[in-house]
Amino acid sequence: MKPICINNYCFDHVHIWIQYDHSIPQFVEVAIEIFYPRDRQANGLVMFNHGFLIGVDLLYYPKKIIGSFLNDTPLFGVHPSYYYNYSNALVEKNWAMAYVTSTHMQMQGVPWTDFGGNPRVGQEAFAAASYLIKYGVTDEFYKAEKKYRNTALYKPDDIEKARFMRSNNVIFAGHSVGGAHAQVPATGFETMRKIGEDTCRPFDPVIYDREFLPKYSERMSEWAPEERANPVGLVQLSPVDQKVPLIGPGMADYRKVLAERELPILMIIGECDSACLKDSVPPAWSPNPDETTEFSQLAPEGSNSWAVVANVEKGSHCGYLTKESDLCSLADVDSGLCKEGTKTWKAGGQEAAFTNELFKQFIAMYPDGQGFQGDFKKWIHSDFIKWLNRENPYGKINMVPFADGKYIDYISHGGCPPLEAKKGKK
DSSP: OOOEEETTEEEEEEEEEEEEETTEEEEEEEEEEEEEETTSOBSOEEEEEOSSTTOSOTTHHHHHHHHHHHTOOGGGGOOHHHHSOOGGGGTTTTOEEEEEEEOOEEETTEEOOOOSOOHHHHHHHHHHHHHHHHHOSOSOGGGGOGGGTTSTTOOHHHHHHHOOBSSOEEEEEEETHHHHHTTTGGGOHHHHHHHHHHTTOOOBOEEEOSSSSOOBOOOGGGSOGGGSOEEEEEEEESOOOOOBTTTBOOSHHHHHHHTTOOSOEEEEEETTOHIIIIISSSOSOOSOTTSOOHHHHHSOTTSOOOEEEEEETTOOSSTTOSSOOHHHHGGGTTOOSSOTTOOOOOTTSHHHHHHHHHHHHHHTTSOTTOOOOSOHHHHHTSHHHHHHSEEEOBTTBOBOOOTTSOSSEEOOOTTOOOOOOEEEEO
């Protein structure tokens, strides 16, 4: 299938299988949606973990069996980019954006929504981002593998034409459970391998194609460093973490590492969002400084954390979405956090437009083909933070002030001048 190209951007699908570790026969089927510049010179990649994976589909396995004869997969019927279309944010800096969808089981034998807490989903996002960096927009990665050099399969020029990245810089991002999943790949390959070994989720993936006699890549530890994703930022939209016995241990181990990383880390929450403020384990944020939260783990007192949080007035759990999702809407039923009758932001409205602008402003911090240039002081006094730290950063969206009157919360570092909030409209 040829990519769909409109103006200066193209859209395509990639379908692969990932073996989590070369020594363990555990696989997952993955489909990647990708928006990339037509000139194939993307300065960076936003890898987005969406919040509901394959959803509730009891016919998934029959569709999968039928699709094997029709060269189709039900994963191609899942389009997270439809619900999170922030492609306008990419244009000015010539970035790409990808969404990874995979098959997960909450119960044996039943494909279902992933309720969070499973680091494997974050590992898949890292593998998918690295795949796009090394091989580009193609299902036929094996054409560049050295093991096939003396066979008719070896056509490295085809892979060179499929590549679209001029760097390996990746902003990992996500919404809801995907926001928590994104915390995993943001720690980087070596940390993921170390924590994976310690938590019985080893990670040194091998990529397979989907043929009857599959072809496969080298394990990722044997790739050149520039072929693997280099995390340069983390954006979490109402992250929801969970702990599910045997399946989902949660992401606390990864947040502990991120707390000491010199990395722009952003968390956006909604004032009325019970899914991330009440149902998440732990909650994303709390006004009680003694309560353990995702943010307190990302920014513990006395740390060198770069993590920043902001709170959207009347923000809901699904307001970030560009199109309404019935599955997501369940999270916004009777939240109990705002006054009865409060009109929260809905999908496709002002909060979605704000989120698109948020990604645009965040990406604008990065020089072409490079990561963020500077220290904590430059991050906290960057144009992006100045834009966000105001009562009304964009459109009709207002932010909720924190106890100190600022519209962002973060850990102050010694010697860093204080940041002033801006009142009124932009």
